[in-house]
């Protein structure tokens with residue numbers, strides 16, 4: 001069984017994590033809706049890479065993030081300023097829809 005904590009990230013994941021900071025700058029500049037999907041060991045074991053792939057396929061900008069020390073609530077996905085715990089595609093869709101409605105009423 002894979003250890004839940006202390007497992008070093010593979011080289012491809014480390015590269016993605018280093019790219020996160022650059023991606024965030026781009027997001028701030030463009031104001032594009034982005035979701036940050038934790039790819040820490042627990043979230044990954046509970047399907048966060050599948051969530052990331054599914055939302056990328058829908059055209060949502062996805063940024064990979066590291067462990068947020070919220071492993072007991074995995075998988076964790078941040079949408080705008082809020083973190084969705086025990087994230088599912090349905091929860092993420094609902095939050096994205098709320099954001100769309102908020103932006104359209106501004």
Ligand code: FES
Nearest residue numbers: 038040043067068
């Ligand atoms: S692995 Fe995602 S919060 Fe720790």
